[in-house]
Amino acid sequence: MVKRNTIPIAEIVEESATLRTFYFQHDLKASPGQFIMLTDFEQGEKPFSISECEAGRFGVTIKKLGKFTSNLWEKKAGNLLSFRGAYGSSFSLQGKRCLLIGGGYATPPLYFLSKELMRKGANITLVNGARTKEDLVFCSRFEELELMYKKITDAGCFGRAGTSVDIARELLTENEYDIVYVSGPELMMKAMRDLLAEYPGLEYEFLFERYMKCAIGICGNCTIDPLGIRLCVEGPVLARDQVEQLTEFGEYHRNAAGTKEYFK
Amino acid sequence: MKGIISISTEFLGKKTKSPLVLPAGIMGMTWSGMKFVVENGCGIITSKSLTLELRTGHPGPVIAEFEGGMLNCMGLCNPGIIDGLQEINDFKVLMPEVPVIASVFATKAEDFEELARHVNDSEADFIELNLSCPNVMDEFGMPLAGSIDMVKDITSRVKAISKLPVITKLSPNVTGLDGIALAAQNAGADALCMINTLGPGMLIDIDMVKPVLSNRTGGLSGACVKPIALRAVYEAYSRVKIPIIGTGGVESGSDAVEMLMSGAALVGVGSAVYQGGIGIFEKINQGIRDYMAKYKYNSIDQIPRLEKLDGEA
Numbered sequence: 001m002v003k004r005n006t007i008p009i010a011e012i013v014e015e016s017a018t019l020r021t022f023y024f025q026h027d028l029k030a031s032p033g034q035f036i037m038l039t040d041f042e043q044g045e046k047p048f049s050i051s052e053c054e055a056g057r058f059g060v061t062i063k064k065l066g067k068f069t070s071n072l073w074e075k076k077a078g079n080l081l082s083f084r085g086a087y088g089s090s091f092s093l094q095g096k097r098c099l100l101i102g103g104g105y106a107t108p109p110l111y112f113l114s115k116e117l118m119r120k121g122a123n124i125t126l127v128n129g130a131r132t133k134e135d136l137v138f139c140s141r142f143e144e145l146e147l148m149y150k151k152i153t154d155a156g157c158f159g160r161a162g163t164s165v166d167i168a169r170e171l172l173t174e175n176e177y178d179i180v181y182v183s184g185p186e187l188m189m190k191a192m193r194d195l196l197a198e199y200p201g202l203e204y205e206f207l208f209e210r211y212m213k214c215a216i217g218i219c220g221n222c223t224i225d226p227l228g229i230r231l232c233v234e235g236p237v238l239a240r241d242q243v244e245q246l247t248e249f250g251e252y253h254r255n256a257a258g259t260k261e262y263f264k
Numbered sequence: 265m266k267g268i269i270s271i272s273t274e275f276l277g278k279k280t281k282s283p284l285v286l287p288a289g290i291m292g293m294t295w296s297g298m299k300f301v302v303e304n305g306c307g308i309i310t311s312k313s314l315t316l317e318l319r320t321g322h323p324g325p326v327i328a329e330f331e332g333g334m335l336n337c338m339g340l341c342n343p344g345i346i347d348g349l350q351e352i353n354d355f356k357v358l359m360p361e362v363p364v365i366a367s368v369f370a371t372k373a374e375d376f377e378e379l380a381r382h383v384n385d386s387e388a389d390f391i392e393l394n395l396s397c398p399n400v401m402d403e404f405g406m407p408l409a410g411s412i413d414m415v416k417d418i419t420s421r422v423k424a425i426s427k428l429p430v431i432t433k434l435s436p437n438v439t440g441l442d443g444i445a446l447a448a449q450n451a452g453a454d455a456l457c458m459i460n461t462l463g464p465g466m467l468i469d470i471d472m473v474k475p476v477l478s479n480r481t482g483g484l485s486g487a488c489v490k491p492i493a494l495r496a497v498y499e500a501y502s503r504v505k506i507p508i509i510g511t512g513g514v515e516s517g518s519d520a521v522e523m524l525m526s527g528a529a530l531v532g533v534g535s536a537v538y539q540g541g542i543g544i545f546e547k548i549n550q551g552i553r554d555y556m557a558k559y560k561y562n563s564i565d566q567i568p569r570l571e572k573l574d575g576e577a
Contacts, residue, residue, distance in 0.1 A: 001329050001539075006471035037324070041474045045324025080472055084325075214327045216538045219338055220293035220312070228300025230291075233541070256320035258293045258312070258343040258351075 002216070006082040009075060010057065018064040019105065019137055020073070021051060022081070028058040031090030032113035033207050033237035036060060036083040037215045043071040047212045047232070049183075050086060051108035051138075054115065061108035061137070087215045089237045091205055093120060095178030100126040101168050101192060103184025107137055109207055110183050114145055124148065125171060129164025129188075133157035165191045172199060183207035186263060190250030193243060206243050208236045210253055221258065224248055269556050271549055273564045275308065275507060275530055276429045276454055278363040278389055282307030282549050283524070283564055287457070287511045287532040288367035288394060288433070289313065289338060295354035302362050305545030308530065309362060310457075311352055313369035313394040316378060318344035322399070328467045328476035333486020333513070334535060335465050337399045337479035340369055345379055349386040356387035365431060367392040371404045373418045377425055384427045391428045393418060396435030396460035398483045409435035409460070415444055416451040423452030431509065433457040436489075436496050445500035456500060457509040457532070459493050461485045485535040489513040494526045501527025502573035515540060517551010524567050 011023040028036070030053050038060065039045035046068050048060040064073055075081065091113050098117055102110045107128050114124055124147035130136040132155045142149045150171075152162050165188060168180075172195070180202060182192050189206050196204050210222040210231045217233035224231055225248040229238075243249065252262045272281045285308045291297045292311045301309060321341030328335045342348050345368070352364050366388035368379040376393060383391045395409035395418060408414040415432065423430050432448040434441065436459035445456055461483025467476045475481070493512025501508055510523040511532025520531045536544045552564075561567055 001331065004329075004469065004476065006469050039325050041325075041469065041472050041478075043323070044478065045326075082469060082472060213321070213324065213338065213341065214336070216327060217542070218290050218336075218535065218538050219326075219341070220291035220297045221341070223291070223294045223297035223300065225294065225296040226299075228294065228296030228298070228303075230297070230300075254294065254343075257318040257341055259318055259347055260343075 002084050002087070004082060004084045006080055008078050008080055011077055012075070015061060015137055016134060019061060020064075021059045021061040021108075022072075023057055023059040024081075024083070025057050027056045028053055028086055030058065030086035032093070032116050033090040033109060034086040034088050035236065036085035037087070037212075038081060038083045040071055040075070040081055043068045047215060049109040049207070051111050053112055063105045085215070088232055089235055091181055091207075091237050092239070093117060094203065096122055097175075097177045098122045098124050099168065099171060099177045099180045100124060101164050101180065101182045101184065102126065102128045103164055103188040104130045104135055105137060106183045106185060106207065106209070110181065111138055111141055113181060114142070114147060118146065125150070125175070127152070127164040127167045127171070129153065129167070131155065163188065163191075165195060168192065169195055177202065180204040186250055193249070196240075204240045204243070205237050208238060211256055213256065221254065221256070268562050269553050270563055271552050271556075273530070275363065276390065279361070280307035280363055280530075282545070283530045283552070284308070284520070284545055284548060285365075285509050285511065285530045285532045286310055287534045288392060290534040290537055293342070293351065295351045295358070298351070298355045298364070299358055300542065301545070302359055304542045305549050306533070308365065309355070310365040310367050310392060311348055311388075312342040313340055313367040313397065314342050314345045314348035314379065315340060315369050316345055316375055318342065318347070322479045325477055326479075326482070328482065330467060332488035333484060334538070335463070335467060335477060335482035335484055336461070337464075337477045337482035339399055339479065340397060345382045349382060349388070353387045363389040365390040365392045367394050367433070369394040369397060371408070373421050376418050376422050380422045380426045384425070388428060390431055391422065391426055392431040392433050392457055393422060394433050394460070396433050398435065398437060398461055398464045399479060401464070402479070407435050407437070409433070409444065410438045412444055412447045416447045419448050419451035419453050429454035431455045431457050433460055435460050436462050436492055441496050442499040442503045446503045449504040449506050453506060455507045455509065455529075456504065457511065458500060459489070459496050459512045462489050462492060485513070486539075487513050487515055490519060490522075494522060497523065497528050498526040498570060499573065501569070514548070515544070517548050517555060520548050520552050521555045521567060524564065525570055527569050
């Protein structure tokens with residue numbers, strides 16, 4: 001049984017105009033890549049990846065998008081929120097020479113991953129890409145860490161225009177890595193899968209996102225074709241041998257009713 | 265002697281490699297999810313309960329756990345009968361030998377008839393009439409399975425047009441369940457599935473001072489409902505001649521054997537997929553085999569059933 005915890009928000013950090021990290025004083029047993037189900041008991045319940053977790057405190061970084069998050073934006077430190085978890089698979093934390101590729105608002109879990117990898121003495125190169133400078137998240141946090149940090153935007157805010165996949169391509173040509181960890185929008189990850197197909201022996205792990213309802217592996221909403229594995233239990237982190245088999249990846253996903261929606 | 269122990273069986277003329285059934289609402293939303301469950305040892309698949317129009321279900325939280333089990337208020341989320349049957353058809357292309365039950369839900373007999381006509385044109389092997397979801401009462405009122413007349417009416421009308429055997433799914437939240445089971449049989453049901461979730465029940469978050477579930481209440485399932493499921497199946501088994509899919513709180517091989525002894529022909533495994541993980545089906549299969557080995561039974565049919573109530577054998 002996973003116990004539900006209803007506790008006050010310890011702190012809210014404004015990351016940007018539409019991005020906030022909500023911290024809770026709670027000794028969450030979690031590994032990078034895992035998620036919690038968060039509710040305000042008013043606007044539903046949503047899965048959020050853990051972006052930070054240490055010293056009896058954890059945080060989830062949330063993008064303001066719809067009704068649920070609008071309601072969340074009204075909350076202040078001290079207000080109660082309720083969560084259950086942590087759920088799902090996690091990054092393996094393997095490798096000494098690690099390449100981390102982040103895209104847009106999916107990058108924050110790589111911060112939790114970076115810290116855990118550093119604890120294990122890994123050498124990290126992290127690429128953070130987004131559409132614009134405003135969409136590029138966690139920059140100052142990554143810059144404070146002892147890692148090789150590269151940032152890039154489609155709009156060319158730092159000189160060069162491009163995506164994190166472009167940088168990844170160059171890094172993979174010039175360097176040797178033990179493993180690549182990726183968290184980004186589906187189509188960006190699809191491009192990463194295509195790129196990594198050129199490096200057959202290289203391990204990689206992707207963090208996926210799908211509509212999740214129960215988060216405990218019974219509702220079947222987040223199964224992914226053709227494997228039928230559940231992203232809330234066998235995922236959301238999948239390793240190369242699984243990712244290579246996915247046929248729905250980058251093509252479609254199923255919504256709350258189970259209807260297929262195709263990526264544009 | 266282990267080699268000759270077989271848990272394969274037959275249900276309404278269809279062969280299955282295991283007596284375990286995935287009940288409606290658990291995992292059966294996508295063709296690949298169905299395949300994953302079968303690869304892990306389940307014998308027969310039931311789809312999500314399909315409705316004429318798609319349903320997104322209730323908002324979260326839809327799950328509330330406690331020590332003895334859980335409450336759920338999924339709210340019959342499904343992509344609608346057309347897309348839902350497509351998922352079944354896609355599954356049958358891959359695994360044509362695995363029987364599939366298309367579960368359907370509606371609130372009136374005409375809609376059940378329309379759903380049955382769709383199912384007629386699908387690759388499904390059986391149709392299950394979900395007359396007993398306890399999670400949509402605010403929307404639809406009391407489950408139909410509470411009324412002997414509704415159970416009779418819907419079962420007989422669907423039976424009249426269905427090309428497939430009809431399974432009526434009953435609710436435990438009634439008095440005189442065995443009478444309702446008998447009525448379903450007399451109306452033409454080829455089999456029964458029982459029990460749907462109990463209650464509904466409610467749990468409260470004492471810090472927020474609110475019900476945990478968004479829908480306030482939800483159907484009760486898990487280990488705590490097994491004794492009620494066993495009693496319900498046994499009482500129905502004593503009255504009817506048609507086979508029963510016994511479901512409710514089965515988490516182990518010995519639970520499954522108990523369910524068979526109560527009179528069930530097949531055994532549903534639902535909530536245990538959470539606590540036990542996807543490996544639960546193989547674990548229960550093995551538990552049944554171990555029991556059979558202990559008493560030197562070679563087939564499921566040799567597992568003894570309780571003597572029927574009123575001395576009917």
